[in-house]
Amino acid sequence: MKRALSIVAWTAAALVGAGALGAIAMHRGEPLNAIWFVIAALCCYLVAFRFYSAFVAAKILALDDTRATPAERHDDGRDFVPTNKWVLFGHHFAAIAGPGPLVGPTLAAQFGYLPGTLWLIAGAALGGCVQDFVILFCSIRRDGKSLGQMAREEVSERGGFIAQLAVLAIMVILLAVIGLVVVNALKASPWATFTLAMTIPIALLLGLYLRYVRPGRVLEASIMGVALIVFVVVAGQWVADSPAWAHVFTLSGLSLTAAIIIYGFSASALPVWLLLAPRDYLSAFIKAGAIFSLAAGILFVRPQVLMPPITRFIDGTGPVFAGKIFPFCFITIACGAVSGFHSLISSGTTPKMILRESHARLIGYGAMLLESFVGVMAMVAACAMTPGVYFAINSPPSIVGATPEAGAATISGWGFPLQAETMSSMAHAVGEITLWNRAGGAPSLAVGMAQIFSSTIGGPRLLSIWYHFAIMFEALFILTVLDAGTRVGRFMVQELGGRIWAPFGRRGWMPGILLSSAAIVALWGYFLYQGVIDPLGGINSLWPLFGIGNQLLAAVALVVATTILLKMGKLRWIWVTLVPMAWLVTVTMTASYQKIFDPNPRIGFLSGANALLTQLAAGAVPAAKIAETHRLIFNLRLDAAVTAILACMVLILVVEAIMQWSAILSRRREAVLYESPYMATRWAPDFSGVAHDDAVGDTIGGD
Amino acid sequence: MRRVAKSVRSLAHSFWQGLREWCGDAAYESYLRSKNRDANCCSKLSRAEFYVEQLNRRYSRPNRCC
Numbered sequence: 001m002k003r004a005l006s007i008v009a010w011t012a013a014a015l016v017g018a019g020a021l022g023a024i025a026m027h028r029g030e031p032l033n034a035i036w037f038v039i040a041a042l043c044c045y046l047v048a049f050r051f052y053s054a055f056v057a058a059k060i061l062a063l064d065d066t067r068a069t070p071a072e073r074h075d076d077g078r079d080f081v082p083t084n085k086w087v088l089f090g091h092h093f094a095a096i097a098g099p100g101p102l103v104g105p106t107l108a109a110q111f112g113y114l115p116g117t118l119w120l121i122a123g124a125a126l127g128g129c130v131q132d133f134v135i136l137f138c139s140i141r142r143d144g145k146s147l148g149q150m151a152r153e154e155v156s157e158r159g160g161f162i163a164q165l166a167v168l169a170i171m172v173i174l175l176a177v178i179g180l181v182v183v184n185a186l187k188a189s190p191w192a193t194f195t196l197a198m199t200i201p202i203a204l205l206l207g208l209y210l211r212y213v214r215p216g217r218v219l220e221a222s223i224m225g226v227a228l229i230v231f232v233v234v235a236g237q238w239v240a241d242s243p244a245w246a247h248v249f250t251l252s253g254l255s256l257t258a259a260i261i262i263y264g265f266s267a268s269a270l271p272v273w274l275l276l277a278p279r280d281y282l283s284a285f286i287k288a289g290a291i292f293s294l295a296a297g298i299l300f301v302r303p304q305v306l307m308p309p310i311t312r313f314i315d316g317t318g319p320v321f322a323g324k325i326f327p328f329c330f331i332t333i334a335c336g337a338v339s340g341f342h343s344l345i346s347s348g349t350t351p352k353m354i355l356r357e358s359h360a361r362l363i364g365y366g367a368m369l370l371e372s373f374v375g376v377m378a379m380v381a382a383c384a385m386t387p388g389v390y391f392a393i394n395s396p397p398s399i400v401g402a403t404p405e406a407g408a409a410t411i412s413g414w415g416f417p418l419q420a421e422t423m424s425s426m427a428h429a430v431g432e433i434t435l436w437n438r439a440g441g442a443p444s445l446a447v448g449m450a451q452i453f454s455s456t457i458g459g460p461r462l463l464s465i466w467y468h469f470a471i472m473f474e475a476l477f478i479l480t481v482l483d484a485g486t487r488v489g490r491f492m493v494q495e496l497g498g499r500i501w502a503p504f505g506r507r508g509w510m511p512g513i514l515l516s517s518a519a520i521v522a523l524w525g526y527f528l529y530q531g532v533i534d535p536l537g538g539i540n541s542l543w544p545l546f547g548i549g550n551q552l553l554a555a556v557a558l559v560v561a562t563t564i565l566l567k568m569g570k571l572r573w574i575w576v577t578l579v580p581m582a583w584l585v586t587v588t589m590t591a592s593y594q595k596i597f598d599p600n601p602r603i604g605f606l607s608g609a610n611a612l613l614t615q616l617a618a619g620a621v622p623a624a625k626i627a628e629t630h631r632l633i634f635n636l637r638l639d640a641a642v643t644a645i646l647a648c649m650v651l652i653l654v655v656e657a658i659m660q661w662s663a664i665l666s667r668r669r670e671a672v673l674y675e676s677p678y679m680a681t682r683w684a685p686d687f688s689g690v691a692h693d694d695a696v697g698d699t700i701g702g703d
Numbered sequence: 704m705r706r707v708a709k710s711v712r713s714l715a716h717s718f719w720q721g722l723r724e725w726c727g728d729a730a731y732e733s734y735l736r737s738k739n740r741d742a743n744c745c746s747k748l749s750r751a752e753f754y755v756e757q758l759n760r761r762y763s764r765p766n767r768c769c
Contacts, residue, residue: 075737075740076737077733077734077735077736077737077738078734078737078756078757078760079760081730081733081737083724084721084724086721087721087724087725090721090725091725094725095766095767095768096768097768098767098768098769099769100768100769146764167765174769178769210754211751211754211755212751215749215750215751215754216727216728216730216731216750216751216753216754217728218726218727218728219722219723219726219728222726271755272758272759272762273754273755273758276762277758277761277762280767281726281727284726285726334769335768335769339768339769341765341768341769342768344765344768345765345766345768348764348765348766349761349764349766480767481767481768481769484762484765484766484767485765485767487762487763488762488763488764488765488766491763491764507763546769550769
């Protein structure tokens with residue numbers, strides 16, 4: 001009876017999900033209600049989790065709960081800490097959910113809501129979740145080893161080195177592009193700039209409190225910090241209304257770039273407890289609150305999706321970024337569907353804290369499904385605003401025109417009616433000077449979120465507060481990624497430098513700390529600067545570069561996963577990782593090729609440089625702009641070189657892996673797995689983790 | 704009625720514990736428990752020392768994603 005009910009329930013979930021997907025795909029004409037997106041996504045996730053992840057867990061990975069995990073084998077209360085599965089799910093989700101699933105779908109909305117939504121759901125269920133789950137499993141079986149270490153042992157020595165270099169290169173691009181998102185969100189906005197600037201003294205205050213007054217009392221400090229942040233969001237309005245203070249906090253793109261570079265250097269070089277950690281605590285709480293509020297708001301308001309399912313820009317002429325739907329939709333969505341960076345978390349902290357192997361299914365596969373849902377919500381928020389407004393916010397002036405009237409005429413000409421007054425009244429309603437040309441995804445997402453929140457609480461009166469709350473939320477956790485990433489990048493630079501000169505590698509040596517911090521900040525700072533001065537808005541060049549890097553790292557992770565599955569004797573099921581890997585390699589290599597060689601100057605870096613050279617040769621560039629044009633040419637060539645290097649590194653790793661697979665399949669080489677030896681768990685079957693604090697010692701002691 | 708109140712209390716306690724674990728508030732207690740289980744262990748870090756040591760370790764590897 002129970003089994004029959006279960007079959008009926010799951011069949012119903014599958015049919016409802018298919019019906020909702022069908023409604024999204026087939027709907028034409030009238031606006032579509034956002035609730036269809038939520039139903040389609042949730043039903044697909046439920047079915048994928050219940051069946052596909054169970055299939056991967058049972059048939060392929062053969063998860064074994066009798067086996068002691070690294071948390072039990074090495075329990076030291078520091079890195080290796082047995083943790084309740086729901087707590088670890090929260091930890092893992094907080095670590096993997098960054099700005100990518102919010103910004104990527106917002107930018108990809110220029111193709112219409114359909115391609116992005118389908119890829120967010122299908123890409124996560126069949127690619128991203130599988131990658132996170134399998135890499136987490138592999139790391140658990142290897143005492144929590146990192147992706148680089150696993151690549152070195154299981155694929156080749158060179159593979160490990162390439163993976164490490166790829167991580168550093170991708171981190172540099174990532175930090176630059178998220179810095180650019182913040183610059184575009186804060187540019188000429190005294191309210192937002194004041195609010196974000198105030199988070200620094202708040203974080204410093206909390207840092208001192210947590211270090212000297214009440215060491216380690218994170219919860220009480222975070223509650224105080226969140227209250228202060230809500231206060232400064234409101235106080236930002238007073239600053240914006242005061243001409244003297246508004247002048248102080250109205251900064252240009254270049255001034256904000258300098259401020260972010262100085263901030264990144266400080267956060268990397270200062271003690272971690274002073275600025276970086278307290279900001280991270282604040283960010284985690286606000287991120288969790290904002291994401292759940294957005295989900296609740298969408299369910300409550302059920303907004304109409306005004307963007308068409310597919311726009312004319314699938315042909316590659318999009319104003320937000322140039323490039324056809326294939327491969328650029330997939331490169332742009334990136335983290336919401338598949339994220340290479342997740343493999344660093346899945347082979348970092350999480351495997352050292354997992355209690356049982358079976359928990360890897362919920363944590364590895366399930367957390368990525370939730371991240372994909374965040375992406376779907378961002379897509380809904382972006383598509384719920386009038387398409388004309390969306391394109392006005394996200395398009396650079398070089399595409400739509402420098403004046404509001406010209407911009408409105410251009411966008412209306414694309415078939416998305418817009419009046420210049422609509423933009424000025426909307427800017428006024430959200431408390432901004434202008435919303436034109438704010439490329440980067442953050443402002444348009446903030447407008448979408450503010451419209452949803454204000455429909456739930458406060459009405460139009462609170463629209464400006466909600467907008468600046470959303471901007472603060474996005475900028476706060478983007479800066480958290482930026483400062484944490486800069487610090488990790490600093491350690492990587494020190495490690496590499498230490499191979500040449502040993503003292504440089506010492507983590508406590510102050511000249512080494514300052515030099516390595518300056519080096520990593522200079523690297524991402526340069527790319528950020530080039531994005532800010534780019535006449536096409538920077539996002540057009542840097543976001544695809546970041547997407548390519550991120551997806552290439554995912555391909556590296558799936559190469560490692562496929563090699564391990566092959567060595568485990570799972571040839572029959574190898575398509576589970578091989579197909580997403582082949583897809584990612586195809587997408588990223590196509591995108592890399594097009595970004596380097598495409599004859600369209602808006603897409604191809606080299607043709608962009610050549611077009612500028614032609615203008616210089618023809619004397620079409622004013623004398624005052626000649627130096628800047630030479631710099632733009634250099635930047636475009638640099639971007640082409642970086643893309644080529646990233647693509648080559650991954651191609652080398654793929655070729656090495658294919659040679660290894662061929663040797664194993666033809667029995668020329670023995671398939672040696674570098675797993676830790678089996679050790680039976682001493683924990684009772686009902687032991688569920690540290691949340692049952694008192695049981696830990698008893699359970700172990702009792703055995 | 705008493706059973707319901709007990710269940711609610713237990714649920715609230717689990718939620719509170721989970722929240723403390725999630726945000727790192729209970730990290731020092733986990734550390735002490737681990738040290739207490741180890742019979743050979745002699746020296747334990749103070750709460751303040753543990754806090755700084757834990758942060759230095761946590762932020763030396765990728766722990767926040769894009």
